[in-house]
Amino acid sequence: MSGALPSGLRRAIELFSRLPGVGDKTAARFAMHLLSGDRALARALGEALLDLDAAVVTCERCGYFADASEGRATCAICADPRRDDRVLCVVARVQDLLGFERSGAMRGRYFVLHKLLSPLDGVSPADLPMQALVARVADGVEEVIVATPPTVDGEATALYLARELRPSGARVTRLASGVPHGGDLEFADQITLGRALEGRRAIE
Numbered sequence: 001m002s003g004a005l006p007s008g009l010r011r012a013i014e015l016f017s018r019l020p021g022v023g024d025k026t027a028a029r030f031a032m033h034l035l036s037g038d039r040a041l042a043r044a045l046g047e048a049l050l051d052l053d054a055a056v057v058t059c060e061r062c063g064y065f066a067d068a069s070e071g072r073a074t075c076a077i078c079a080d081p082r083r084d085d086r087v088l089c090v091v092a093r094v095q096d097l098l099g100f101e102r103s104g105a106m107r108g109r110y111f112v113l114h115k116l117l118s119p120l121d122g123v124s125p126a127d128l129p130m131q132a133l134v135a136r137v138a139d140g141v142e143e144v145i146v147a148t149p150p151t152v153d154g155e156a157t158a159l160y161l162a163r164e165l166r167p168s169g170a171r172v173t174r175l176a177s178g179v180p181h182g183g184d185l186e187f188a189d190q191i192t193l194g195r196a197l198e199g200r201r202a203i204e
């Protein structure tokens with residue numbers, strides 16, 4: 001069908017289809033909806049996306065997101081004085097951090113890796129932000145809770161972090177199992193996450 005489509009529409013479909021979980025058909029449905037039903041939504045989306053790039057920065061301290069319009073490069077969590085500086089929770093993705101925040105079970109601070117070791121996907125130790133993490137831990141952290149998912153990649157990453165952080169003297173612990181299958185912290189409920197936190201154990 002693509003040959004008959006105006007180039008602007010083709011481009012929109014192609015861009016939508018690059019999003020995770022969006023196939024060609026869904027991408028086409030999105031683009032058609034914006035064109036034939038809701039052009040105001042198309043404009044609002046466009047503006048929001050431009051804003052996303054310009055107004056949201058990555059927190060230089062933890063890897064979460066910060067509001068650039070407030071003129072700082074640290075996020076609201078890093079800036080919150082009520083947080084426990086001695087506990088650092090390392091997560092793979094921002095969604096996992098948000099899962100913890102929703103649960104209210106984590107009073108410490110975070111560090112977002114944004115990736116996991118994965119030989120299959122070509123992610124090696126050199127691709128992990130180890131320098132930043134080691135520096136972060138050296139800044140008064142007494143316990144590092146590794147909350148990477150209980151998958152092959154998540155476990156390999158946890159072991160690697162424990163080894164690399166050993167010289168820091170901080171206790172490195174791992175969440176107890178019990179997070180949902182596949183380890184999607186994003187969707188774990190408050191009780192499950194609370195239990196996983198309480199049952200955490202040192203990584204040998």
Ligand SMILES: [Zn+2]
Nearest residue numbers: 059062075078
């Ligand atoms: Zn931060």
